[in-house]
Amino acid sequence: MNSSRSLMEALLCEKLGDPVVPITSPASPITLAKTHPIPSLTSPTSVRVRVHATSLNYANYLQILGKYQEKPPLPFIPGSDYSGVVEAVGEAVSRFKVGDRVCSVAGLGSFAEFIVDDEKDLLLVPEGCDLLAAGALPVAFGTSHVALVHRAQLKVGQVLLVLGAAGGVGLSAVQIGKVCGAVVIAVARGAEKVQLLESLGVDHVVDLSKGNVIESVKKFLKMRNLKGVDVLYDPVGGKLTKESLKLLNWGASILVIGFASGEVPVIPANIALVKNWTIHGLYWGSHKIHQPHVLEDSLKELLSWLSKGLIKVHISHKYSLHEANLAFTAIKERKAIGKVMIVVEKSSGARAKL
Numbered sequence: 282m283n284s285s286r287s288l289m290e291a292l293l294c295e296k297l298g299d300p301v302v303p304i305t306s307p308a309s310p311i312t313l314a315k316t317h318p319i320p321s322l323t324s325p326t327s328v329r330v331r332v333h334a335t336s337l338n339y340a341n342y343l344q345i346l347g348k349y350q351e352k353p354p355l356p357f358i359p360g361s362d363y364s365g366v367v368e369a370v371g372e373a374v375s376r377f378k379v380g381d382r383v384c385s386v387a388g389l390g391s392f393a394e395f396i397v398d399d400e401k402d403l404l405l406v407p408e409g410c411d412l413l414a415a416g417a418l419p420v421a422f423g424t425s426h427v428a429l430v431h432r433a434q435l436k437v438g439q440v441l442l443v444l445g446a447a448g449g450v451g452l453s454a455v456q457i458g459k460v461c462g463a464v465v466i467a468v469a470r471g472a473e474k475v476q477l478l479e480s481l482g483v484d485h486v487v488d489l490s491k492g493n494v495i496e497s498v499k500k501f502l503k504m505r506n507l508k509g510v511d512v513l514y515d516p517v518g519g520k521l522t523k524e525s526l527k528l529l530n531w532g533a534s535i536l537v538i539g540f541a542s543g544e545v546p547v548i549p550a551n552i553a554l555v556k557n558w559t560i561h562g563l564y565w566g567s568h569k570i571h572q573p574h575v576l577e578d579s580l581k582e583l584l585s586w587l588s589k590g591l592i593k594v595h596i597s598h599k600y601s602l603h604e605a606n607l608a609f610t611a612i613k614e615r616k617a618i619g620k621v622m623i624v625v626e627k628s629s630g631a632r633a634k635l
Protein backbone atom coordinates (compact mmCIF):
# COMPACT_ATOMS: atom_id res chain seq x y z
CA MET A 282 0.00 0.00 0.00
CA ASN A 283 3.05 2.28 -0.31
CA SER A 284 2.41 5.42 -2.32
CA SER A 285 3.25 4.77 -5.96
CA ARG A 286 3.34 8.52 -6.52
CA SER A 287 6.34 10.67 -5.74
CA LEU A 288 4.65 14.07 -5.78
CA MET A 289 1.96 15.61 -3.61
CA GLU A 290 0.02 18.78 -2.95
CA ALA A 291 1.32 20.92 -0.11
CA LEU A 292 0.82 24.44 1.14
CA LEU A 293 4.07 26.38 1.05
CA CYS A 294 4.83 29.56 2.96
CA GLU A 295 7.34 31.34 0.70
CA LYS A 296 7.37 34.76 2.37
CA LEU A 297 5.93 36.24 5.55
CA GLY A 298 2.62 38.08 5.36
CA ASP A 299 -1.10 37.84 5.95
CA PRO A 300 -2.46 34.58 4.46
CA VAL A 301 -6.07 35.79 4.14
CA VAL A 302 -5.80 36.85 0.49
CA PRO A 303 -6.59 34.15 -2.14
CA ILE A 304 -3.62 31.82 -2.45
CA THR A 305 -3.50 32.43 -6.21
CA SER A 306 -2.89 36.16 -5.63
CA PRO A 307 0.74 37.37 -5.94
CA ALA A 308 0.24 39.09 -2.57
CA SER A 309 -0.35 35.77 -0.81
CA PRO A 310 2.50 34.53 1.41
CA ILE A 311 1.29 30.95 0.82
CA THR A 312 0.93 28.97 -2.39
CA LEU A 313 -0.42 25.53 -3.18
CA ALA A 314 2.46 23.49 -4.60
CA LYS A 315 1.00 20.70 -6.72
CA THR A 316 4.27 18.87 -7.37
CA HIS A 317 5.99 18.85 -4.00
CA PRO A 318 8.05 15.71 -3.31
CA ILE A 319 6.35 13.22 -1.01
CA PRO A 320 8.58 13.03 2.09
CA SER A 321 10.71 9.87 2.37
CA LEU A 322 11.04 7.78 5.49
CA THR A 323 13.94 9.39 7.33
CA SER A 324 14.90 6.66 9.81
CA PRO A 325 14.10 3.00 10.60
CA THR A 326 11.49 4.19 13.15
CA SER A 327 9.80 6.75 10.90
CA VAL A 328 6.25 6.46 9.65
CA ARG A 329 4.66 8.13 6.64
CA VAL A 330 1.05 9.20 7.15
CA ARG A 331 -1.49 10.15 4.51
CA VAL A 332 -2.99 13.22 6.15
CA HIS A 333 -6.77 13.14 6.55
CA ALA A 334 -7.27 16.43 8.37
CA THR A 335 -5.11 19.09 9.93
CA SER A 336 -6.06 21.77 12.35
CA LEU A 337 -5.59 25.52 12.22
CA ASN A 338 -4.32 27.05 15.41
CA TYR A 339 -3.81 30.72 16.08
CA ALA A 340 -0.08 29.91 16.24
CA ASN A 341 -0.10 28.72 12.59
CA TYR A 342 -1.50 32.10 11.61
CA LEU A 343 1.03 34.01 13.73
CA GLN A 344 3.87 31.93 12.25
CA ILE A 345 2.99 32.92 8.66
CA LEU A 346 2.71 36.54 9.79
CA GLY A 347 6.22 36.18 11.25
CA LYS A 348 4.91 36.99 14.75
CA TYR A 349 5.30 33.61 16.45
CA GLN A 350 8.12 32.71 18.83
CA GLU A 351 9.30 29.93 16.49
CA LYS A 352 10.43 31.32 13.11
CA PRO A 353 11.31 28.53 10.65
CA PRO A 354 13.47 29.36 7.61
CA LEU A 355 11.56 30.02 4.38
CA PRO A 356 10.08 28.26 2.52
CA PHE A 357 8.24 25.96 4.92
CA ILE A 358 5.08 23.87 4.98
CA PRO A 359 3.00 25.15 7.91
CA GLY A 360 0.89 22.97 10.14
CA SER A 361 1.01 21.21 13.47
CA ASP A 362 -1.66 18.74 14.61
CA TYR A 363 -3.17 16.27 12.20
CA SER A 364 -4.79 12.88 11.81
CA GLY A 365 -4.46 10.34 9.04
CA VAL A 366 -3.76 6.80 8.01
CA VAL A 367 -0.36 5.08 8.09
CA GLU A 368 0.87 4.65 4.53
CA ALA A 369 4.45 3.34 4.99
CA VAL A 370 6.60 2.29 7.95
CA GLY A 371 10.36 2.07 8.53
CA GLU A 372 11.91 -1.37 9.09
CA ALA A 373 12.18 -0.95 12.91
CA VAL A 374 8.66 0.38 13.49
CA SER A 375 6.96 -1.89 16.03
CA ARG A 376 3.85 -0.03 17.21
CA PHE A 377 2.15 0.78 13.90
CA LYS A 378 1.27 -0.92 10.66
CA VAL A 379 0.04 0.30 7.30
CA GLY A 380 -3.65 1.20 7.55
CA ASP A 381 -3.61 2.26 11.23
CA ARG A 382 -5.50 5.45 12.08
CA VAL A 383 -3.20 7.87 13.90
CA CYS A 384 -2.89 11.44 15.10
CA SER A 385 0.08 13.56 16.10
CA VAL A 386 1.58 17.02 16.38
CA ALA A 387 4.42 17.99 14.11
CA GLY A 388 6.62 21.05 14.44
CA LEU A 389 5.70 21.93 10.85
CA GLY A 390 4.50 20.22 7.68
CA SER A 391 0.95 18.93 8.17
CA PHE A 392 -0.64 21.23 5.54
CA ALA A 393 0.21 18.60 2.93
CA GLU A 394 -1.03 15.27 1.62
CA PHE A 395 1.71 13.30 3.37
CA ILE A 396 3.89 13.80 6.43
CA VAL A 397 6.65 11.74 8.05
CA ASP A 398 6.89 11.45 11.85
CA ASP A 399 8.74 9.18 14.23
CA GLU A 400 6.63 6.38 15.69
CA LYS A 401 7.24 7.71 19.22
CA ASP A 402 5.33 10.88 18.28
CA LEU A 403 2.25 9.08 16.92
CA LEU A 404 -0.85 7.97 18.78
CA LEU A 405 -3.31 5.36 17.68
CA VAL A 406 -6.81 6.78 17.25
CA PRO A 407 -9.11 4.43 19.19
CA GLU A 408 -12.14 2.71 17.68
CA GLY A 409 -15.17 4.95 17.92
CA CYS A 410 -13.15 8.15 17.59
CA ASP A 411 -13.86 10.28 14.56
CA LEU A 412 -10.66 10.85 12.53
CA LEU A 413 -11.49 14.50 11.84
CA ALA A 414 -11.99 15.16 15.56
CA ALA A 415 -8.72 13.37 16.37
CA GLY A 416 -6.89 15.78 14.06
CA ALA A 417 -8.38 18.75 15.92
CA LEU A 418 -7.63 17.44 19.39
CA PRO A 419 -3.87 17.51 20.12
CA VAL A 420 -2.93 21.20 20.37
CA ALA A 421 -6.21 22.67 21.64
CA PHE A 422 -7.29 19.97 24.08
CA GLY A 423 -3.69 18.97 24.86
CA THR A 424 -2.84 22.52 25.96
CA SER A 425 -5.90 22.81 28.18
CA HIS A 426 -5.45 19.33 29.68
CA VAL A 427 -1.78 19.88 30.61
CA ALA A 428 -2.65 23.35 31.95
CA LEU A 429 -5.71 22.44 34.01
CA VAL A 430 -5.02 18.85 35.07
CA HIS A 431 -1.23 18.68 35.25
CA ARG A 432 -0.29 22.24 36.25
CA ALA A 433 -3.22 23.83 38.09
CA GLN A 434 -4.49 20.43 39.35
CA LEU A 435 -8.05 21.65 39.07
CA LYS A 436 -10.30 20.07 41.69
CA VAL A 437 -14.00 19.31 42.05
CA GLY A 438 -15.90 22.40 43.16
CA GLN A 439 -13.15 24.91 42.32
CA VAL A 440 -14.15 27.91 40.24
CA LEU A 441 -12.55 28.07 36.78
CA LEU A 442 -12.72 31.25 34.68
CA VAL A 443 -12.02 30.71 30.96
CA LEU A 444 -11.32 33.70 28.69
CA GLY A 445 -11.71 33.36 24.90
CA ALA A 446 -13.97 30.46 25.86
CA ALA A 447 -15.42 29.74 22.42
CA GLY A 448 -12.05 29.67 20.66
CA GLY A 449 -9.93 26.59 19.96
CA VAL A 450 -8.20 26.27 23.32
CA GLY A 451 -10.99 28.01 25.26
CA LEU A 452 -13.72 25.57 24.26
CA SER A 453 -11.51 22.66 25.24
CA ALA A 454 -10.71 24.26 28.62
CA VAL A 455 -14.40 24.68 29.35
CA GLN A 456 -15.10 21.00 28.66
CA ILE A 457 -12.08 19.72 30.60
CA GLY A 458 -13.16 21.96 33.49
CA LYS A 459 -16.56 20.26 33.50
CA VAL A 460 -14.99 16.76 33.36
CA CYS A 461 -12.89 17.77 36.42
CA GLY A 462 -16.06 18.81 38.28
CA ALA A 463 -15.22 22.53 38.44
CA VAL A 464 -17.71 25.40 38.45
CA VAL A 465 -17.00 26.85 35.00
CA ILE A 466 -17.41 30.51 34.04
CA ALA A 467 -16.87 31.29 30.35
CA VAL A 468 -16.20 34.65 28.67
CA ALA A 469 -16.99 35.01 24.94
CA ARG A 470 -18.43 37.49 22.50
CA GLY A 471 -21.78 37.11 20.73
CA ALA A 472 -25.01 35.14 20.94
CA GLU A 473 -23.89 32.14 18.87
CA LYS A 474 -20.86 31.53 21.07
CA VAL A 475 -22.88 32.00 24.25
CA GLN A 476 -25.51 29.52 23.06
CA LEU A 477 -22.90 26.84 22.36
CA LEU A 478 -21.21 27.36 25.73
CA GLU A 479 -24.54 27.08 27.53
CA SER A 480 -25.31 23.86 25.65
CA LEU A 481 -22.07 22.41 27.08
CA GLY A 482 -23.36 22.88 30.63
CA VAL A 483 -21.15 25.87 31.49
CA ASP A 484 -22.31 27.32 34.83
CA HIS A 485 -22.16 30.97 33.77
CA VAL A 486 -21.41 32.69 30.46
CA VAL A 487 -20.41 36.35 30.15
CA ASP A 488 -21.28 37.81 26.75
CA LEU A 489 -18.64 40.46 26.14
CA SER A 490 -20.80 42.14 23.52
CA LYS A 491 -23.38 42.87 26.19
CA GLY A 492 -21.90 43.23 29.62
CA ASN A 493 -19.05 43.90 31.94
CA VAL A 494 -17.03 40.84 33.06
CA ILE A 495 -16.49 41.86 36.68
CA GLU A 496 -20.09 42.81 37.32
CA SER A 497 -21.50 39.71 35.66
CA VAL A 498 -19.12 37.26 37.36
CA LYS A 499 -19.52 38.87 40.80
CA LYS A 500 -23.29 38.60 40.51
CA PHE A 501 -23.03 34.91 39.61
CA LEU A 502 -20.54 34.17 42.44
CA LYS A 503 -22.80 35.88 44.96
CA MET A 504 -25.82 33.95 43.75
CA ARG A 505 -23.92 30.65 44.15
CA ASN A 506 -22.40 31.69 47.47
CA LEU A 507 -18.87 31.45 46.06
CA LYS A 508 -15.98 33.73 47.06
CA GLY A 509 -14.07 34.12 43.80
CA VAL A 510 -12.15 32.42 41.02
CA ASP A 511 -9.60 29.68 41.85
CA VAL A 512 -8.14 29.12 38.38
CA LEU A 513 -7.89 31.66 35.55
CA TYR A 514 -7.34 30.17 32.06
CA ASP A 515 -6.11 33.00 29.84
CA PRO A 516 -5.47 32.67 26.09
CA VAL A 517 -6.46 36.32 25.43
CA GLY A 518 -4.37 38.74 27.54
CA GLY A 519 -4.70 42.53 27.46
CA LYS A 520 -7.48 44.38 29.22
CA LEU A 521 -9.51 41.23 29.84
CA THR A 522 -6.71 39.75 31.96
CA LYS A 523 -6.38 42.95 33.95
CA GLU A 524 -10.10 42.88 34.78
CA SER A 525 -10.13 39.16 35.54
CA LEU A 526 -7.37 39.51 38.15
CA LYS A 527 -9.88 41.43 40.28
CA LEU A 528 -11.97 38.28 40.58
CA LEU A 529 -9.25 35.92 41.83
CA ASN A 530 -9.25 34.27 45.25
CA TRP A 531 -6.33 34.10 47.66
CA GLY A 532 -4.13 31.21 46.45
CA ALA A 533 -5.50 31.25 42.91
CA SER A 534 -3.65 29.88 39.86
CA ILE A 535 -3.20 31.90 36.69
CA LEU A 536 -2.59 29.93 33.51
CA VAL A 537 -0.87 32.14 30.93
CA ILE A 538 -1.81 30.45 27.65
CA GLY A 539 -1.66 33.10 24.94
CA PHE A 540 -2.30 36.64 23.77
CA ALA A 541 -5.07 36.50 21.16
CA SER A 542 -5.81 40.17 21.94
CA GLY A 543 -2.31 41.03 20.72
CA GLU A 544 -1.45 42.52 24.11
CA VAL A 545 0.81 40.81 26.66
CA PRO A 546 -0.75 41.50 30.07
CA VAL A 547 1.09 42.71 33.15
CA ILE A 548 0.44 40.67 36.29
CA PRO A 549 1.67 42.77 39.23
CA ALA A 550 4.13 40.77 41.33
CA ASN A 551 3.21 42.68 44.50
CA ILE A 552 -0.41 41.56 44.25
CA ALA A 553 0.67 38.00 43.38
CA LEU A 554 2.74 38.05 46.57
CA VAL A 555 0.02 39.38 48.85
CA LYS A 556 -2.61 37.07 47.38
CA ASN A 557 -0.37 34.00 47.15
CA TRP A 558 -1.13 33.52 43.47
CA THR A 559 0.72 30.96 41.37
CA ILE A 560 1.44 32.09 37.82
CA HIS A 561 1.97 29.26 35.37
CA GLY A 562 3.50 30.11 32.01
CA LEU A 563 2.49 27.24 29.77
CA TYR A 564 3.98 26.45 26.39
CA TRP A 565 2.48 23.09 25.52
CA GLY A 566 4.68 22.33 22.50
CA SER A 567 7.87 22.53 24.55
CA HIS A 568 6.72 19.58 26.68
CA LYS A 569 7.58 17.42 23.67
CA ILE A 570 11.25 18.18 24.41
CA HIS A 571 11.22 18.57 28.20
CA GLN A 572 8.46 16.23 29.42
CA PRO A 573 7.32 14.04 26.52
CA HIS A 574 5.65 11.53 28.87
CA VAL A 575 3.34 14.28 30.24
CA LEU A 576 2.24 15.09 26.72
CA GLU A 577 1.74 11.47 25.70
CA ASP A 578 -0.22 10.52 28.86
CA SER A 579 -2.35 13.62 28.45
CA LEU A 580 -3.20 12.89 24.80
CA LYS A 581 -4.00 9.24 25.59
CA GLU A 582 -6.40 10.33 28.31
CA LEU A 583 -8.03 12.86 25.97
CA LEU A 584 -8.48 10.28 23.19
CA SER A 585 -10.13 7.95 25.68
CA TRP A 586 -12.42 10.77 26.89
CA LEU A 587 -13.26 11.51 23.25
CA SER A 588 -14.14 7.87 22.50
CA LYS A 589 -16.33 7.76 25.65
CA GLY A 590 -18.11 10.98 24.66
CA LEU A 591 -16.90 12.90 27.73
CA ILE A 592 -15.56 15.65 25.49
CA LYS A 593 -16.61 16.78 22.03
CA VAL A 594 -14.58 18.55 19.38
CA HIS A 595 -16.63 21.36 17.90
CA ILE A 596 -15.59 22.20 14.33
CA SER A 597 -17.12 25.39 12.98
CA HIS A 598 -15.30 25.59 9.63
CA LYS A 599 -13.84 22.99 7.23
CA TYR A 600 -11.82 23.78 4.10
CA SER A 601 -9.62 22.09 1.54
CA LEU A 602 -5.93 22.98 1.08
CA HIS A 603 -6.62 25.42 -1.74
CA GLU A 604 -9.13 27.28 0.47
CA ALA A 605 -6.55 27.81 3.23
CA ASN A 606 -6.93 31.61 3.01
CA LEU A 607 -10.59 31.25 4.05
CA ALA A 608 -9.51 29.15 7.01
CA PHE A 609 -7.08 31.85 8.14
CA THR A 610 -9.80 34.48 7.61
CA ALA A 611 -12.12 32.59 9.98
CA ILE A 612 -9.38 32.69 12.64
CA LYS A 613 -8.48 36.34 12.00
CA GLU A 614 -12.07 37.58 12.04
CA ARG A 615 -12.87 35.70 15.27
CA LYS A 616 -15.52 33.62 13.49
CA ALA A 617 -14.13 30.29 14.67
CA ILE A 618 -16.20 28.54 17.30
CA GLY A 619 -14.02 25.69 18.47
CA LYS A 620 -11.82 24.50 15.63
CA VAL A 621 -11.14 25.41 12.01
CA MET A 622 -9.94 22.40 10.00
CA ILE A 623 -8.32 21.72 6.66
CA VAL A 624 -9.50 18.40 5.28
CA VAL A 625 -6.73 17.15 3.04
CA GLU A 626 -8.09 13.92 1.60
CA LYS A 627 -9.55 14.67 -1.79
CA SER A 628 -12.45 12.28 -1.26
CA SER A 629 -13.61 14.22 1.82
CA GLY A 630 -15.72 16.71 -0.11
CA ALA A 631 -14.73 19.51 2.26
CA ARG A 632 -16.90 22.56 1.75
CA ALA A 633 -16.19 26.14 2.58
CA LYS A 634 -18.31 27.65 5.32
CA LEU A 635 -17.92 31.22 6.30
Ligand SMILES: NC(=O)c1ccc[n+]([C@@H]2O[C@H](COP(=O)([O-])OP(=O)(O)OC[C@H]3O[C@@H](n4cnc5c(N)ncnc54)[C@H](OP(=O)(O)O)[C@@H]3O)[C@@H](O)[C@H]2O)c1
Nearest residue numbers: 339445448449450469470516538539540541542563564565
Ligand atom coordinates in the same frame (compact mmCIF):
# COMPACT_ATOMS: atom_id res chain seq x y z
N1 LIG B 1 0.55 28.15 25.32
C1 LIG B 1 0.35 27.24 24.42
O1 LIG B 1 0.99 26.21 24.37
C2 LIG B 1 -0.74 27.52 23.42
C3 LIG B 1 -1.37 26.48 22.69
C4 LIG B 1 -2.40 26.80 21.80
C5 LIG B 1 -2.77 28.13 21.64
N2 LIG B 1 -2.12 29.10 22.33
C6 LIG B 1 -2.47 30.53 22.17
O2 LIG B 1 -3.78 30.74 22.67
C7 LIG B 1 -4.37 31.82 21.97
C8 LIG B 1 -5.73 31.38 21.42
O3 LIG B 1 -5.53 30.33 20.48
P1 LIG B 1 -6.78 29.62 19.76
O4 LIG B 1 -6.22 28.64 18.80
O5 LIG B 1 -7.78 29.21 20.78
O6 LIG B 1 -7.36 30.87 18.95
P2 LIG B 1 -8.88 31.16 18.48
O7 LIG B 1 -9.60 29.91 18.20
O8 LIG B 1 -8.78 32.20 17.45
O9 LIG B 1 -9.54 31.80 19.81
C9 LIG B 1 -9.08 33.01 20.37
C10 LIG B 1 -10.24 33.66 21.12
O10 LIG B 1 -9.73 34.86 21.72
C11 LIG B 1 -10.72 35.86 21.74
N3 LIG B 1 -10.16 37.17 21.41
C12 LIG B 1 -10.19 38.26 22.20
N4 LIG B 1 -9.60 39.29 21.61
C13 LIG B 1 -9.21 38.89 20.40
C14 LIG B 1 -8.56 39.53 19.31
N5 LIG B 1 -8.20 40.83 19.37
N6 LIG B 1 -8.31 38.80 18.19
C15 LIG B 1 -8.65 37.51 18.12
N7 LIG B 1 -9.27 36.83 19.14
C16 LIG B 1 -9.54 37.53 20.25
C17 LIG B 1 -11.78 35.45 20.72
O11 LIG B 1 -12.97 35.30 21.44
P3 LIG B 1 -14.18 36.33 21.38
O12 LIG B 1 -14.30 36.82 19.96
O13 LIG B 1 -15.33 35.48 21.81
O14 LIG B 1 -13.83 37.39 22.36
C18 LIG B 1 -11.36 34.07 20.18
O15 LIG B 1 -12.41 33.13 20.26
C19 LIG B 1 -3.37 32.24 20.88
O16 LIG B 1 -2.64 33.35 21.34
C20 LIG B 1 -2.48 31.03 20.75
O17 LIG B 1 -1.19 31.35 20.28
C21 LIG B 1 -1.13 28.82 23.20
